[in-house]
Amino acid sequence: MNKHIDQSEFQTPQVTTGPLPASKKVYVQSDRFDDVRVPIREIELHPSANEPNVPVYDTTGPYTDPAVTIDVEKGLARHRTAWVLERGNVEEYEGREVKPEDNGGAQGKYLAREFPVRNRPLRGTGTGPVTQLEFARAGIITKEMEYIAIRENLGRKQALEDAEKTIAQGESFGADIPPFITAEFVRDEVARGRAVIPSNINHPELEPQIIGRNFLVKINANIGNSAVTSSVEEEVDKMVWATRWGADNVMDLSTGRNIHNTREWIIRNSPVPIGTVPIYQALEKVGGVAEDLTWEVYRDTLIEQCEQGVDYFTIHAGVRLPYIHLTADRVTGIVSRGGSIMAKWCLAHHRESFLYTKFAEICEIMRQYDVTFSLGDGMRPGSTADANDRAQFAELETLGELTKVAWGHGCQVMIEGPGHVPMHKIKINMDKQLRECGEAPFYTLGPLTTDIAPGYDHITSGIGAAMIGWFGTAMLCYVTPKEHLGLPNRDDVKVGVITYKLAAHAADLAKGHPAAHLRDDALSRARFEFRWEDQFNLALDPETARDFHDQTLPKEAHKVA
């Protein structure tokens, strides 16, 4: 069970605020929309460098802006509500009542405190476009698209001088990275389904972000309380902590009690998109017995989470009854939690999965709130021995079929991928995903390139992540050192995030992203000129870099330019 929490003992989550070393947040004003201002982090160099500040992509939200007062009890400012309302086609309504089972029946001192502010949810009325995909197809550039164009360009107003050359020298395996990102390019990529903007209309606190292979590679951090340990406070702190170090997205994989309330605290305080796996909560509602799951319970859970503002749902609709026997000869069977829940249900009832049979209804619900699909790989390989087998690829083919259904309903879609895959089998995954799923963005866990390094799985998977990111994966789901062994703590979250930031960046460099090399070059010059402070400040993790240096050469004198 979860940690026992007495309502009176509930602490307001403590989160880390303040700028990163030598960094300041600047806001770039859109020329097109008055109320679009995009935060960029600028790293200041030592005067002796005689170089301009280095702009870097900023996932940290208002937490690193000293001008913003953070109050976790109130949540972040809901800037984006005005954008959603002015576009129309939505209505405010009372919303579903929170039920005891939403928090696993937790009562009294076991029930985590509710988030203090309640907002009435919005939903689409069916009178016109609601999702970013529908607006894109209608030729409309949303404020989110404009925001993203400025963000991906790191605030630049025009292409870099050597952009064309850098792209030409890269190897992007058929991607189509432009020298300069325009809002029209963003719209077009979304319209084609090659990119998604996860942005539930009920999560107006988020800073819009794009996931697609012609943009910077993104990373995801998983958090979540469990049936064993951790509390609401810890999970909110981990969310802020993960974004501080560069997580573009956070998945709340909470299980056990208090799922609803934990999620509310997280979303209301999150500047990044939040994803979930709704089947986890649905399972809690039926007492953890997979066979007792029903479409009605699942549907109710979807609506509950749509109203809260979850930005994307992992849905394992590709785990079909006829595929389950394909895993019989595997070394590690079905290792995906969602996948094994659904396989158990299918076998118990000997019926096709309701996620598959009710897929059109799921689309209708998600469209009303613009929740993005993350079609889950419930049959992903759990060992290198099982990589690229028939079970895995049969599911991927079904995900391709479902992608087109979801697109038909106006929903945004990305596709989840493996898992454990030796290096020589990674590119086959990417190529097949692009082909089967019409270039919908790929979102992979690692992949882990060996099975023999528990305790170091952030590294064994970071290798695969960098490679598949280079080949075209749009978002990399991090793996922490605790993978396979236990739940990550704060330090593990940071190590996982930094490892995946460097893997994503390695992919951006190799693809020939026109601006990716600027930070490397600035750091290399600092290194060559022994500007230690600049080297630390330009690092993905300035604190660790400084600490490691000081362990051997603690004298200030060594750090002077």
Place this chain on the structure above:
Amino acid sequence: MNKHIDQSEFQTPQVTTGPLPASKKVYVQSDRFDDVRVPIREIELHPSANEPNVPVYDTTGPYTDPAVTIDVEKGLARHRTAWVLERGNVEEYEGREVKPEDNGGAQGKYLAREFPVRNRPLRGTGTGPVTQLEFARAGIITKEMEYIAIRENLGRKQALEDAEKTIAQGESFGADIPPFITAEFVRDEVARGRAVIPSNINHPELEPQIIGRNFLVKINANIGNSAVTSSVEEEVDKMVWATRWGADNVMDLSTGRNIHNTREWIIRNSPVPIGTVPIYQALEKVGGVAEDLTWEVYRDTLIEQCEQGVDYFTIHAGVRLPYIHLTADRVTGIVSRGGSIMAKWCLAHHRESFLYTKFAEICEIMRQYDVTFSLGDGMRPGSTADANDRAQFAELETLGELTKVAWGHGCQVMIEGPGHVPMHKIKINMDKQLRECGEAPFYTLGPLTTDIAPGYDHITSGIGAAMIGWFGTAMLCYVTPKEHLGLPNRDDVKVGVITYKLAAHAADLAKGHPAAHLRDDALSRARFEFRWEDQFNLALDPETARDFHDQTLPKEAHKVA
């Protein structure tokens, strides 16, 4: 300066001994030679697994054999002397006298204690083959070759059932990995120059090992005291510690005082080949002034180290005078220490490097002791911006030319490679090295795939290392978390070694090495069946895996199968 050491305060180095968890050392007897017995580490599984012990490659030497009494004051047993003597063509002689400058002029309490035992050195007489390459060309299978064949097969007497299939499913980019390694195959690979057996005739304590792309990928750990910190004791301990976790090779990069005595303690206690960069010690002998280096000082240093038993020398003979100007426009100039020493010398004298002009004489010296060349990449890129530039490739072409000269003298050769290289430029390095250097083994540092992760450079380089290992690199030089920031301590050495073991293993899997997957599969089965103890014991680092697990789920009950 080095730590002050009072002779009376000198402690016998404390090293870690005893078996790894659930492991025992077994010796496989050669059918061909009575005195060839090859150690293999076997990991025992829980009885419920109903599986045989898992054999793994063992780099740990006698330190993990409870039947061997370790006495660091005496050094390891000199088993291989008999093999060298029975082959003939060598003579014992008095050897060069140790001079004060060999230890940087350290005196009194600043002088590290001499190793207590002195052995007269051996050298070739010129009457017949001395090097493994010369024996191989003469069609002679040495005991080292037989040892290696058994070692690489992990004690198997015949090919695995699925060996051919596993090789066919891998992607080895034109390598020629056999289903089963015979001593004749080892001989042939050495004769062709495609593999080396670094084994100075004056380092009879070592357990023979092969480096070549048709064998298991090897890793190297760098240690060495410096002008700032650390002592003889610490370096001997680090050497044993590095091999305990899987280092196949160790380079002693000591600088400052006491280089000679530190190295003697290391070699006499090392079961793995030891490499050095002789120019580092030569520079100390001329007071650290590069311009004052002479061929005579360098030659004297080579002989000193040949007699001590160094197994391979990094020699930056490709840093030629006409190439130096090619680095003028680089972001990070010349970052190799040996490279910049020689560039400074060439520019100061405006003369061609003596390492290049005297190369034939260097070959003659190294041949007498069977010291392997590791032709250094003194112009390797120090930033991703400088990767694959004209300076780097001009040097590589010269290394190809020198490879053929060294082969002409009967010397074994490997080639060092970069450095900092973004992912899409890695394979170009491998392909060019194979072409220019006649398939001599490639030995690379990383490469690092981005420049922005100081503190995590073991990871950013582990990505490149796994990839280039897959493409054909035979040995990967580890990078620790302290790279660019300070000297690695014991913990850093371990993290560096484990990271590179997993990178090398990922490469073996991807190449289709027939036996590499056995450990992954055993661990995956243990994982799927919740045999926690087996999962820990099969891990590259059982201690960390167990510790991470116990942080969340400390109960013994959770570990039962």
